[in-house]
């Protein structure tokens with residue numbers, strides 16, 4: 001493999017490549033601890049469920065302030081198991097967002113129900129409660145909000161709708177471990193919440209993994225049964241479930257990483273604050289719309305997604321990719337327009353906010369170990385893509401108005417940066 005070479009731009013320092021995510025940097029911090037935890041599992045040779053999984057379940061439940069947590073094989077399976085526990089019948093409807101990872105809607109279909117897509121709020125990319133209210137029918141059984149990019153959906157009105165209409169709320173919290181809504185953690189904002197431990201998540205394993213949280217012990221018992229083929233006692237099956245157990249190896253890795261999660265979350269919030277200051281300083285806010293942070297919650301920035309005005313998203317995307325500066329589009333095609341859901345009958349233009357977001361959103365690197373210099377490169381790259389001079393000094397004062405919950409850069413670090421600038 002050839003190492004990408006930095007690009008020289010007229011009158012500007014070269015644009016060094018920046019990864020979209022750097023899990024190697026994270027491994028350098030936790031590698032020793034992780035390998036020791038993995039070695040312990042090998043020494044014990046208990047690879048499926050067992051104490052490691054039980055302990056992780058207890059620790060994640062505590063972290064989310066939930067009574068119960070049930071480990072399973074992936075975030076997708078967490079969603080599927082949660083939906084299976086509702087005993088949905090053909091024709092039952094589950095209202096959800098079209099602006100999410102495919103699993104959100106795919107699991108509704110796999111559980112035997114019909115996804116009903118409603119539009120998103122343009123500010124947060126999350127489910128629009130007014131649209132949810134308008135979509136409720138006698139066949140509606142559940143609402144599945146997604147806390148997209150690490151920010152909780154607007155839950156107050158959803159709770160009211162669910163209560164009035166006898167509906168279950170299942171949180172798709174796959175991107176949002178540690179996020180909060182009015183001081184309560186994702187994981188206790190619905191009847192069940194589903195988490196993913198995919199390696200790029202804020203709490204990521206060494207492979208696939210997932211978890212469901214709930215406050216209902218009986219429901220937890222059922223979910224534990226469903227993840228082992230509906231087995232009550234050995235070889236006695238009360239119902240048909242899945243094989244969706246969490247590996248002890250994954251649990252061991254995740255238990256180590258969970259101890260670092262708060263530090264990593266603060267670093268993601270710091271990076272978001274730095275971007276906000278840098279884009280402002282670079283004079284790019286006429287084109288780049290920063291993420292909106294809801295006043296009701298704590299955004300954990302699994303992704304930092306800006307919106308690009310004036311149809312310039314693809315120009316910036318292509319330029320950054322050409323220069324090996326990490327960026328992604330989450331998501332280029334909303335779920336209601338996916339070929340596999342064509343029978344549901346959603347036409348182009350039917351959910352315009354989601355469709356617009358697919359055209360103008362751009363995710364930038366936000367991982368915890370991202371350096372100030374790498375962030376400068378991203379911002380300079382965007383300025384260069386627009387043919388503008390980039391004024392990024394490297395001395396960044398985070399704006400509290402943008403990130404009221406995030407940490408400020410300590411005074412001594414600010415001074416150190418000023419000296420080295």
Ligand SMILES: Cc1ncc(COP(=O)(O)O)c(C=O)c1O
Pocket residue numbers: 074075076077100101103104146172174175195196197198208209210
């Ligand atoms: C919003 C959302 N839902 C569900 C999933 C599925 O999780 P997993 O990849 O662990 O199956 C993901 C993971 O990317 C996700 O981001």
